[in-house]
């Protein structure tokens with residue numbers, strides 16, 4: 353039997369755009385949280401095809417972009433100490449702190465290695481027992497289980513020349529902060545399929561309920577994104593957007609339960625600084641005292657110091673949905689993908705990088 357939504361499941365992007373055009377009967381502003389989805393939309397020129405009344409704004413879903421300069425300074429400070437190997441993801445290398453980046457200290461002789469996963473950083477620690485390997489653990493809640501697993505593995509093996517700079521951020525508290533801003537007037541939230549990998553979808557369901565928000569979870573292809581937007585518009589038109597929990601269909605596997613256990617063994621949530629959003633209660637993970645030998649911040653007695661941004665950059669407005677790269681005087685002039693000024697141009701998922709790649713110079 354065909355499901356009532358069967359025609360939507362099989363529709364082509366053209367038909368889905370048509371359907372969206374016919375459904376939008378009022379001004380609606382939707383936040384697309386994930387930088388990868390924003391990138392896909394720009395790549396295929398989707399925003400030009402959407403109804404005029406449907407406004408898409410970007411959210412804080414780029415973990416490199418939300419890292420304040422003061423945190424980069426802490427990474428740099430630790431990386432400059434003797435016998436340290438900083439293990440980091442590639443995206444973070446060029447993000448500027450108040451004076452240096454990990455890339456500039458590498459050029460000056462600091463040992464900085466690019467890794468794709470925290471377990472690779474632990475491998476480096478096994479390989480170089482006379483060095484201390486410091487892993488820059490950035491990312492959102494979906495990245496946290498791998499970091500927790502690596503710390504627990506190091507503890508099991510008794511590896512002590514390994515530690516982590518805990519910079520994992522939790523999206524729901526930051527979204528809550530943005531959704532409280534009446535000027536932003538966000539009516540719908542498009543969440544990426546990454547949300548299926550996390551342990552706490554209830555936090556998203558709670559957001560939807562409290563803010564009377566229409567939500568949808570979508571993959572990264574254009575048809576999925578369009579279906580997500582159609583679902584959001586239909587929920588708004590029904591007048592009861594948060595009645596149905598959009599996350600209820602996400603099934604949690606045994607792996608999810610294990611992840612949840614590891615997270616509670618290793619981390620707890622505290623107030624954390626975000627670029628552009630300030631300090632938000634319960635929005636970042638720190639490592640429990642029992643495992644403090646794996647916490648680079650405690651081990652090297654470093655503090656994250658909040659600093660005024662030294663650079664003229666509008667990333668703060670962009671990651672909070674309050675502006676677009678086109679509002680920034682530097683976009684495409686002094687700030688380009690070859691010579692990025694701010695993290696939104698540095699990071700692959702950064703909104704400025706996506707705008708520059710897919711829209712700059714387009715007529």
Ligand code: SF4
Pocket residue numbers: 664665666667670677680681682683684687688692693694695696697698704
């Ligand atoms: S274009 Fe460059 S300077 Fe402007 S907001 Fe984006 S990253 Fe910052």
